[in-house]
Amino acid sequence: MSRTKPQLxxxxxxxxxxxxxxxxxxxxxxxxxxxxxxxxxxxDDIACIHPGGTRLLGMAAIRAAFEAMFANGGAVPVTAEHIRRVDSMASAVHHVLERVDVLTSEGAVQAYVLATNVYHKTAQGWRLVVHHASPGTQGAATEMPHTPKVLH
Incomplete structure (x- = not known):
């Protein structure tokens, strides 16, 4: 049995x-x-939006996009950081700062992506139903204070 089986x-x-x-x-x-x-x-209604990309709907479209991503460069050196969670009995929303290590002509740099992952509890257990990622900046890890200064 391979090492990846327990995680899968x-x-x-x-x-x-x-x-x-x-x-x-x-x-x-x-x-x-x-x-x-x-x-x-x-x-049918699961959705994935990559940074700067279009909305992909359904398993086939999402699989094809990740398959193309892996074919063009293999694995994605990404680390999920600064995860904020809103969990309930049957759904969970995770706001994530993704740090991606990128090799450039000047050397290794870090790129940042802001992602929202939505999970639903299904008959098969917890499953991802939305992954929406947007370009971020190095300052993306800085969070606004919990109390707004301006009410609207």
Whole structure:
């Protein structure tokens, strides 16, 4: 049995939203399309939006996009940081700062992406139903204070 089976098993059986999220990012880092896709709900309305990209709907479109991503460069060296969670009995929303290590002609640099991952508890367990990522900046890790200064 390979080492990836327990993580894939956790995503397949649902575990917790955190388990599914960990398997999703491990699938990205390892370039493992099957592990990554095991995290998604098998529903027509699931959605994925990559930074600067269009909205992809459904398992086939999402799989094709990740397959093309892996074919063009293999694994994605991404780390999920500064995760904020809003969890309930049947859904969870995670706001994530993704740090991506990029090799440029000047050397290694870090790029940042702001992502929102939405999970639903399905009959198969917890599954990802939306991954929406937008370009971020190095300052993206800086968060606004919890109390707004201006009320509207």
């Amino acid at each position: 098993h956790a995503a397949t059986l649902g575990g917790t939203p955190d388990d599914v999220e960990a398997a999703f990012y491990e699938g990205l880092r390892s370039g493992d399309l099957d592990k990554l896709m095991a995290c998604w709900a098998d529903e």
